[in-house]
Amino acid sequence: xxxxxxxxxxxxxxxxxxxxxxxxxxxxxxxxxxxxxxxxxxxxxxxxxxxxxxxxxxxxxxxxxxxxxxxxxxxxxxxxxxxxxxxxxxxxxxxxxxxxxxxxxxxxxxxxxxxxxxxxxxxxxxxxxxxxxxxxxxxxxxxxxxxxxxxxxxxxxxxxxxxxxxxxxxxxxxxxxxxxxxxxxxxxxxxxxxxxxxxxxxxxxxxxxxxxxxxxxxxxxxxxxxxxxxxxxxxxxxxxxxxxxxxxxxxxxxxxxxxxxxxxxxxxxxxxxxxxxxxxxxxxxxxxxxxxxxxxxxxxxxxxxxxxxxxxxxxxxxxxxxxxxxxxxxxxxxxxxxxxxxxxxxxxxxxxxxxxxxxxxxxxxxxxxxxxxxxxxx
Numbered sequence: 088x089x090x091x092x093x094x095x096x097x098x099x100x101x102x103x104x105x106x107x108x109x110x111x112x113x114x115x116x117x118x119x120x121x122x123x124x125x126x127x128x129x130x131x132x133x134x135x136x137x138x139x140x141x142x143x144x145x146x147x148x149x150x151x152x153x154x155x156x157x158x159x160x161x162x163x164x165x166x167x168x169x170x171x172x173x174x175x176x177x178x179x180x181x182x183x184x185x186x187x188x189x190x191x192x193x194x195x196x197x198x199x200x201x202x203x204x205x206x207x208x209x210x211x212x213x214x215x216x217x218x219x220x221x222x223x224x225x226x227x228x229x230x231x232x233x234x235x236x237x238x239x240x241x242x243x244x245x246x247x248x249x250x251x252x253x254x255x256x257x258x259x260x261x262x263x264x265x266x267x268x269x270x271x272x273x274x275x276x277x278x279x280x281x282x283x284x285x286x287x288x289x290x291x292x293x294x295x296x297x298x299x300x301x302x303x304x305x306x307x308x309x310x311x312x313x314x315x316x317x318x319x320x321x322x323x324x325x326x327x328x329x330x331x332x333x334x335x336x337x338x339x340x341x342x343x344x345x346x347x348x349x350x351x352x353x354x355x356x357x358x359x360x361x362x363x364x365x366x367x368x369x370x371x372x373x374x375x376x377x378x379x380x381x382x383x384x385x386x387x388x389x390x391x392x393x394x395x396x397x398x399x400x401x402x403x404x405x406x407x408x409x410x411x412x413x414x415x416x417x418x419x420x421x422x423x424x425x426x427x428x429x430x431x432x433x434x435x436x437x438x439x440x441x442x443x444x445x446x447x448x449x450x451x452x453x454x455x456x457x458x459x460x461x462x463x464x465x
Contacts, residue, residue, distance in 0.1 A: 134346075137422035144418020151411035154404065158225040161218075173206075175223040175378055179214030186210045188217075188396050209396045211387065220378055221400045227379040228360050228408065231294040235359035236352050238298025243305030244348060248336050250306070251313025262310070269303045276300050277362060278371040289374045293366070297359060305351050312344040346423025353416030357409045364405055380405050 139145055163169035189204020208217035250261040280296035316322060317340070325335045366372030367381030374382075380401040387397035 134422045138418050141418035141421055143414045144421075147411040147414035147418075150407065151415070154225065154408060154411070155229060158222045158229065161222045162226075164226065171219055171222070173216035173219045175215065175219045176376075177215060177219070179210070186212075186214075186394065208400045209394070211394075211397055212390070217397060217400060220383060221380070221404060223378045224380040224383050224401060225404050225408070227290045227373060227377055228363060228381070228405070231290055231297070231363045231373075231379070232356045232360045232408075232412075234291065234294035235298045235301060236356040238295060239302040239305060239355060240348065240352050242299070243302035244309055244341070246302065247306040247309025248313055248341065251310040252317055252332065252336055252340065254314075258310070261306075265303050265306050268300065271300065273297070273300050273362065274365065277366050278369070289372075290377045290379065293363065293372055294359075297362060301355060301359065305348065305355070308347050308351055309344055312347055313340055316340045316343055346419075350416055350420045350423060353412055353419060357412035357416070360405065360408055360412075 159169075161169045161171040162175060186206075186209055188207055188209040189202065190207035191202035191204075193201045206216050206218065208221060210216055211220075246261050246265065250258040277293070277297050277300065280293065313336075321339060322335060325339050330339075363372055363379060364381035364384070367379045368385045370385060372381055373379035383401040384398060384405075387394075387401070391398045
């Protein structure tokens, strides 16, 4: 495994000259621990180990997985009906306090004991179950988020790879197109296209349109990476071996940019769900009969003073999804960027010193045993 040279411009890079001696020693020990930690591991194993050491990213991945599982199994998807007994459009009679949430928290959280009930998130003025509607809105928002990520990734990678690899006129043309798309505000463009996409398939069409307007940042990042990679020795070797440009781009160069692509797209996906929420909140995004979290907030905003739970639950799921995706992107950045360095704690340094001392004692004992056996033989 090739260790890249230290980046002196990086904020977490080597300590500057004149730093305290203990900080220099800690930096040296951190580098030594890092080398021992990845010794004999492949690049994939190193990335996986770094990611799972990021506690925030691991917790966020578990929470996001639980939200996805709950949303798609509770009210079903497509023609499949889930395990929840109410549907998002099913109405009923609401009298007295029958619209209030039946969910009760456990006693250790200050509640009266955990109770789920028939309507855990309450009901709206038409008697529709808010839990079913929030789960359906979560489905729609997640679908929009993933479609935006896929569409923008495909376009951004292709444009950036072609511009960075071939350069010249093609590079100038593609970058001028990218600059033109950048000048158009995504929120305004999404509002116009969202209004045109009104109807049964408004969620899918809105996601496609947002993806077509969100690829520019990734294209510039991939282009910058490819401008550097095309001068590397392995690319020259592939050209000499007779590899086609397509094979060089997708087989040799693109895997070296996968870290930039994944990190950028996870952050873009969290932005996409907030953008969809903003458009749906002002009535220019997801339209009836589709349901999204932003649409629910827009629909229930007038009831905030009297029935705030109608507003809380969609907002809570929006915040949870956005935070989870951001934490996952942060963990992926730390996992893929070899320049990310961290000064180890004193406990880690003492543990490393004890291990080094134990190895030294074992080596000394082994040497003494060998020497003793040699004298006896003599």
